Amino acid sequence: MKRLAVAFVLIICATLCKAQENNLPPLDKSPMDMSYYPNNYPVLKIQDKVTEPLLARVIYSRPQKSGRIIFGDLVEYGQVWRLGANEATEIEFFQNVKIDGKKVAKGRYTLYAIPNADNWTIILNKDVDTWGAFKYDAQKDVLRTTVPVQKLTDPVEALAMTFEKSEAGCNLVIAWDNVETSLSISTK
Amino acid sequence: MKLAYFGLPALLIIVSCTSRNRGHPAGSETGPAASIVDTGAGNPYAPVDLSPMDMSYFPVNYSQRKMAHEIATPPVMRVIYSRPHKQGREIFGKLLKYGEPWRLGANEASEIEFFRNASIQGRKVSAGKYVIYCIPYENKWTIILNNDIYTWGLKIDSTKDVMHFDVPLQKAPIDFEYFTMVFQTITGGADLVMAWSDTEARLPINF
Numbered sequence: 001m002k003r004l005a006v007a008f009v010l011i012i013c014a015t016l017c018k019a020q021e022n023n024l025p026p027l028d029k030s031p032m033d034m035s036y037y038p039n040n041y042p043v044l045k046i047q048d049k050v051t052e053p054l055l056a057r058v059i060y061s062r063p064q065k066s067g068r069i070i071f072g073d074l075v076e077y078g079q080v081w082r083l084g085a086n087e088a089t090e091i092e093f094f095q096n097v098k099i100d101g102k103k104v105a106k107g108r109y110t111l112y113a114i115p116n117a118d119n120w121t122i123i124l125n126k127d128v129d130t131w132g133a134f135k136y137d138a139q140k141d142v143l144r145t146t147v148p149v150q151k152l153t154d155p156v157e158a159l160a161m162t163f164e165k166s167e168a169g170c171n172l173v174i175a176w177d178n179v180e181t182s183l184s185i186s187t188k
Numbered sequence: 189m190k191l192a193y194f195g196l197p198a199l200l201i202i203v204s205c206t207s208r209n210r211g212h213p214a215g216s217e218t219g220p221a222a223s224i225v226d227t228g229a230g231n232p233y234a235p236v237d238l239s240p241m242d243m244s245y246f247p248v249n250y251s252q253r254k255m256a257h258e259i260a261t262p263p264v265m266r267v268i269y270s271r272p273h274k275q276g277r278e279i280f281g282k283l284l285k286y287g288e289p290w291r292l293g294a295n296e297a298s299e300i301e302f303f304r305n306a307s308i309q310g311r312k313v314s315a316g317k318y319v320i321y322c323i324p325y326e327n328k329w330t331i332i333l334n335n336d337i338y339t340w341g342l343k344i345d346s347t348k349d350v351m352h353f354d355v356p357l358q359k360a361p362i363d364f365e366y367f368t369m370v371f372q373t374i375t376g377g378a379d380l381v382m383a384w385s386d387t388e389a390r391l392p393i394n395f
Binding site for chain 2: 027028032033034035036042043045054057062129130132134154173175
């Protein structure tokens with residue numbers, strides 16, 4: 001019975017997906033998204049609820065797990081990964097910040113990651129407006145920092161990036177499949 | 189029991205879809221969402237938007253062409269916008285009222301960034317980021333550049349309008365399910381092509 005119900009839902013989903021595909025031009029399979037710190041800054045702004053200045057914004061595309069094993073398989077350990085899909089993932093700082101004790105001037109950067117089983121290396125690179133990590137140029141790195149990974153019990157279907165408040169400023173939280181990691185961004 | 193199995197997933201889909209409409213009042217262009225497959229369900233960090241975001245550069249496909257070493261010069265401009273879909277609704281004159289501001293997208297206000305100075309309808313537009321929005325009419329659209337950036341599309345502060353440009357309308361080549369903004373090369377610059385449903389408008393931008 002349960003299987004029948006699941007099949008029923010899947011058929012509906014498949015039909016709807018197909019209906020969408022018939023209308024050109026298609027949406028990206030990995031849709032783009034944007035996160036601000038302060039979180040939901042645009043909404044806070046129109047509600048006159050902004051209490052701290054704009055600090056950062058990330059623009060990224062959101063690949064989906066689709067039943068695959070992501071880390072160590074689809075995304076190989078030890079290799080530079082574009083931390084998204086399609087256009088390279090971009091982080092913009094609206095103030096000068098510090099990451100891992102290093103000064104980062106306000107402006108736009110491309111974000112990459114090198115995932116490993118226990119930690120990720122997060123890379124800030126100044127070659128913006130590019131595509132993926134296919135032409136990644138380490139000479140344009142602004143900084144590299146290594147952060148630990150946490151395992152999640154409930155897998156995250158679509159790659160997610162969001163910010164959370166921290167004492168020093170904010171953390172960029174990155175989660176996909178059964179892995180979560182966090183990059184500390186300091187305004188002090 | 190049967191009802192519970194069939195009804196519960198359906199209800200979950202409807203509930204999770206409608207919860208995507210972050211702060212959208214009734215009648216906004218994100219509208220009823222029960223027919224949408226929700227890939228963001230259960231994502232505790234950031235659900236996938238019902239009207240997903242997209243980005244277009246000029247030169248067209250700049251980032252891919254840069255990657256392929258076809259372009260070595262900096263990009264000229266880009267637009268970042270969200271893509272509502274039609275879902276069988278009548279869009280212009282109905283869902284979007286003539287004479288009333290429309291955010292040219294969904295969710296966050298649509299943003300256009302000029303990486304260098306541009307010229308539109310003979311007027312200089314300084315390099316930088318702007319919110320871009322529209323007042324649709326039956327026979328023309330007024331396209332507006334506004335300085336109130338990093339905002340949400342539903343409440344654009346018109347006191348921060350920088351420039352208004354009227355553009356004619358034409359019949360779109362297809363019935364566009366998803367709102368679409370792209371650049372197309374023209375002599376001396378690009379058209380910003382804006383198309384949704386059966387309507388298309390072009391804003392010529394020169395450099």
